[in-house]
Amino acid sequence: xxxxxxxxxxxxAARLFQERGYEGVGLSEILSAAKAPKGSLYHHFRNGKxxxxxxxxxxxxxxxxxxxDDAFTPAENYKDGMTTLFHKSAKLxxxxxxxxxxxxxxxxxxxxxxxxxRKTSEMIFNAWISRVxxxxxxxxxxxxxxxxxxxxxxxxxxxxxxxxxARGDSNVLRRLPDLLAQGL
Amino acid sequence: xxxxxxxxxxxxAARLFQERGYEGVGLSEILSAAKAPKGSLYHHFRNGKxxxxxxxxxxxxxxxxxxxDDAFTPAENYKDGMTTLFHKSAKLxxxxxxxxxxxxxxxxxxxxxxxxxRKTSEMIFNAWISRVxxxxxxxxxxxxxxxxxxxxxxxxxxxxxxxxxARGDSNVLRRLPDLLAQGL
DNA sequence: ACACAAATAGACCGTTTGGTCTAGAAGGAG
DNA sequence: CTCCTTCTAGACCAAACGGTCTATTTGTGT
Numbered sequence: 309x310x311x312x313x314x315x316x317x318x319x320x321a322a323r324l325f326q327e328r329g330y331e332g333v334g335l336s337e338i339l340s341a342a343k344a345p346k347g348s349l350y351h352h353f354r355n356g357k358x359x360x361x362x363x364x365x366x367x368x369x370x371x372x373x374x375x376x377d378d379a380f381t382p383a384e385n386y387k388d389g390m391t392t393l394f395h396k397s398a399k400l401x402x403x404x405x406x407x408x409x410x411x412x413x414x415x416x417x418x419x420x421x422x423x424x425x426r427k428t429s430e431m432i433f434n435a436w437i438s439r440v441x442x443x444x445x446x447x448x449x450x451x452x453x454x455x456x457x458x459x460x461x462x463x464x465x466x467x468x469x470x471x472x473x474a475r476g477d478s479n480v481l482r483r484l485p486d487l488l489a490q491g492l
Numbered sequence: 493x494x495x496x497x498x499x500x501x502x503x504x505a506a507r508l509f510q511e512r513g514y515e516g517v518g519l520s521e522i523l524s525a526a527k528a529p530k531g532s533l534y535h536h537f538r539n540g541k542x543x544x545x546x547x548x549x550x551x552x553x554x555x556x557x558x559x560x561d562d563a564f565t566p567a568e569n570y571k572d573g574m575t576t577l578f579h580k581s582a583k584l585x586x587x588x589x590x591x592x593x594x595x596x597x598x599x600x601x602x603x604x605x606x607x608x609x610r611k612t613s614e615m616i617f618n619a620w621i622s623r624v625x626x627x628x629x630x631x632x633x634x635x636x637x638x639x640x641x642x643x644x645x646x647x648x649x650x651x652x653x654x655x656x657x658a659r660g661d662s663n664v665l666r667r668l669p670d671l672l673a674q675g676l
Numbered sequence: 677a678c679a680c681a682a683a684t685a686g687a688c689c690g691t692t693t694g695g696t697c698t699a700g701a702a703g704g705a706g
Numbered sequence: 707c708t709c710c711t712t713c714t715a716g717a718c719c720a721a722a723c724g725g726t727c728t729a730t731t732t733g734t735g736t
Contacts, residue, residue, distance in 0.1 A: 313713080329602035331515035335694060345715045346695085352713090356695065409601050413654050417593050417601060418513035429658040459655075459664070460648075460671045467651030470597050471643075474613040480643070487644045490674045497683080519724060529685045530725085536683085540725065677736105684731065692723070701714070706707105 314352040314363070316342045322364035326408035330361055330418040361415050362428055368411040369432045373439055375400070380443035387492045389443055390461060391485040397465060398478040406476045410469065437462050457488075464488060498536040498547070500526045506548035510592035514545055514602040545599050546612055552595040553616045557623055559584070564627035571676045573627055574645060575669040581649060582662040590660045594653065621646050641672075648672060 311319065320342040324333040335357060339346060353359035379396055383389030401408075416429040437458045444454035468484050495503065504526040508517040519541060523530060537543035563580055567573030585592075600613040621642045628638035652668050 328604055329513055329515060331513060332602045332604065334692070336692080347697095347714055347716070350695075407605065413658075414601060416654070416658055417598060418516045420512060420516065421591065426658065426660065430660070433655060433658045456671065460668075463648050463651035463655055463664075463668065464644075465651065466654050467647035467649065470600075470650050471617060471647055474597075474600055474610065474617045476610065476614070480647075484644075484647065487640065518722070520722080530687095531685055531727090532683065534725075679736085680734090682731105682733075685729085687727090687729100689726075690724105693721080694719105695721105696717105696719080698717090699715085702712080704709105704711090706709085 313344050313348050317344055317360060318363040318367045321360050322368045322411050325364055325411045325414045329414045365412050365415050365428055372436055376439050386444050386447045386449055387489045390488060394481050394485045398481040401472055401478040409473060497528050497532050501528055501544060502547040502551045505544050506552045506595045509548055509595045509598045513598045549596050549599050549612055556620055560623050570628050570631045570633055571673045574672060578665050578669045582665040585656055585662045593657060
């Protein structure tokens with residue numbers, strides 16, 4: 309099925325920003341990847357590249373939430389869900405050519421001090437953490453511990469992805485859940 | 493004291509890359525920050541921006557190694573050193589205007605698939621981890637545990653910094669060492 | 677004082693950037 | 707059919723990009 313133009317643009321932008329960051333990708337490249345002319349971009353995204361970046365970040369966020377749900381929904385306890393999440397992430401890392409990063413931090417880390425970028429990345433990261441927290445509570449953790457564990461998980465996944473990227477090797481990601489499981 | 497031109501260039505580049513990433517900063521900006529003309533840049537760094545980026549990453553790495561040593565050398569045990577390191581990082585985060593990132597990942601995360609960038613970031617990250625590992629062993633951890641703990645610390649610090657950045661708040665960093673201390 | 681390398685200085689170049697603007701195609705409502 | 711809005715199409719632009727090149731100044735050994 310063929311996506312509508314705005315979605316095609318957001319998806320292509322997300323993929324390219326993951327590879328080389330917000331400032332590292334030109335509009336022309338995104339346009340040709342999405343097979344859309346410049347007129348369409350500025351019709352659907354009034355503020356051009358920056359609006360497109362926000363849409364791309366939201367697109368990637370939805371994908372991440374889906375991965376979280378896929379890992380935790382069939383799990384019998386928090387530790388299992390967490391372990392599955394890290395293994396799914398490692399697999400994703402390999403599929404993506406061992407080179408891509410999180411598009412959300414790819415936008416956050418680069419964009420000039422654009423306050424909208426910062427606010428959006430905060431929102432998205434918090435959404436990921438509270439989704440993990442919900443799963444944790446559903447699996448029997450009390451609210452405080454679920455929150456702590458979810459934050460810890462986020463932080464380790466984010467940092468672990470960077471290390472995997474630098475090493476070009478997803479094995480770090482697979483070894484991390486054991487560290488997080490202490491006390492469960 | 494006034495630094496030599498190559499050092500001044502590397503330092504200015506590191507600071508600017510921390511703010512907006514490799515692709516986000518133009519040569520002209522680095523040049524005017526370092527008060528050096530273009531001729532000097534290409535005299536000292538034959539391959540221009542990319543060579544400068546490597547020098548900037550090494551400069552920042554040395555700074556990070558110093559912070560690690562400052563935190564662990566006076567510590568009486570691993571947990572204390574770790575806690576101090578996170579508090580020092582939080583302080584640094586606040587001083588830097590709650591907006592800067594790690595220049596090493598700022599180069600890694602953006603640069604076009606430059607293999608030299610990847611290799612260098614891997615080297616630098618590994619150097620940080622093994623420095624923490626050495627301190628851990630000196631403070632009584634056995635080699636295997638020291639290695640695991642050091643990797644865990646790195647990953648949490650890296651991810652925690654990103655979260656602090658998104659939130660514009662260093663408090664996450666201060667709360668993280670408690671999570672890492674489990675089992676010590 | 678001289679010679680020679682090291683370093684500074686910045687004009688200049690082709691390319692690419694994000695963004696604007698006008699023209700026309702597509703498609704539904706009357 | 708006509709009318710009108712939505713969307714596509716891409717030529718065009720000033721500004722900024724990284725990089726090259728030639729002069730000139732600075733520093734040092736003799």
